[in-house]
Amino acid sequence: MMKTLLPFLVLPFLCGSCFVSRDRVNEPLPAAVVTELEPGVATADDVLDALGAPADVVQLGRRSAWLYLFNQTKSAAFSVLVVTLVNTDTRSDRVWVFFDEAGLLTHVGGSFEGATAAYTMPWDAAE
Amino acid sequence: MAWALASCVSVTWERHTRNEPLSEQALSGIRVDDSDLAEVLAACGAPLRVWELPAGEMAVAYGWYRERQLGAQVSVPLFDRFSGSVSFDDFDTDLVGVVMGFDADRRLRSLRRGFLRELVAEPARRRASLVDDGERSVSQSERRSSGSSGPGSTAAR
Numbered sequence: 001m002m003k004t005l006l007p008f009l010v011l012p013f014l015c016g017s018c019f020v021s022r023d024r025v026n027e028p029l030p031a032a033v034v035t036e037l038e039p040g041v042a043t044a045d046d047v048l049d050a051l052g053a054p055a056d057v058v059q060l061g062r063r064s065a066w067l068y069l070f071n072q073t074k075s076a077a078f079s080v081l082v083v084t085l086v087n088t089d090t091r092s093d094r095v096w097v098f099f100d101e102a103g104l105l106t107h108v109g110g111s112f113e114g115a116t117a118a119y120t121m122p123w124d125a126a127e
Numbered sequence: 128m129a130w131a132l133a134s135c136v137s138v139t140w141e142r143h144t145r146n147e148p149l150s151e152q153a154l155s156g157i158r159v160d161d162s163d164l165a166e167v168l169a170a171c172g173a174p175l176r177v178w179e180l181p182a183g184e185m186a187v188a189y190g191w192y193r194e195r196q197l198g199a200q201v202s203v204p205l206f207d208r209f210s211g212s213v214s215f216d217d218f219d220t221d222l223v224g225v226v227m228g229f230d231a232d233r234r235l236r237s238l239r240r241g242f243l244r245e246l247v248a249e250p251a252r253r254r255a256s257l258v259d260d261g262e263r264s265v266s267q268s269e270r271r272s273s274g275s276s277g278p279g280s281t282a283a284r
Contacts, residue, residue, distance in 0.1 A: 013161050039165075055239045058178060058179065059179060060183075060185050061183045065185075067177070082136045082137050082138050083138050083140075084137065084138070084139045085139075085140050086140070086141040086142070087141070087142045087143070088142075088143045088144070089143075089145075090145040094173035094174075096168070096174060096177055098164070099137050107168055107231075109167075109172055109173040109174065110172060111172035111173040113146065122141065
């Protein structure tokens with residue numbers, strides 16, 4: 001009797017499921033290109049040529065700032081019987097370029113973390 | 128029994144992270160009334176948000192979160208068509224960060240830390256972009272309402 005039931009008792013433990021997924025918004029930003037943009041020299045047209053159309057434009061009086069953005073989310077989940085583990089990690093490449101009234105680049109700020117998003121379990125991500 | 132247990136009891140452990148927190152080392156070199164926008168960008172990188180404040184001032188926000196959720200749910204069939212359930216959640220989530228205010232000369236005038244939802248007073252609706260038509264600057268909405276269809280460029284161009 002026990003031998004007959006054993007496979008059915010073990011089956012739920014073998015039926016654990018898992019998935020990983022990756023969600024990306026836009027393309028990774030080229031850090032090397034961004035570092036070549038020189039405040040006081042580059043113009044809005046230069047930035048357009050180098051990076052293309054921005055994801056966002058913010059008006060700052062008669063000045064403006066443009067945002068370039070790449071987002072990457074990596075998710076991993078594991079489920080067995082009554083326990084479900086889920087982890088998501090979202091990182092982004094962001095570049096803000098600031099222009100004066102004449103369209104001359106005044107400031108550039110960049111963060112390039114998009115590639116560091118990772119598939120992990122909840123305990124791995126704990127700090 | 129395992130099947131029955133799985134159908135009425137569930138335990139979830141979730142963790143969600145977004146962006147790296149600003150390091151204390153990066154923030155330690157920033158001084159209100161002394162540092163400027165270039166120094167802030169060099170130390171902290173690109174902010175999450177930038178927005179306009181009155182009198183030519185502006186603000187930037189850096190934000191991140193570490194969300195942790197441990198939950199359990201129990202569901203017990205009571206009758207043919209009804210079931211009762213009880214759940215418990217330990218929920219710890221919020222976007223935290225730093226908001227910095229700059230004057231018109233892009234000198235840092237304020238630095239506040241905390242939950243961004245409490246710090247950010249960004250206008251719900253942005254004003255229209257300026258369009259330079261040579262003689263005077265008009266907003267895009269004014270231009271549309273006046274029926275003008277000539278080419279224009281943003282103030283940044």
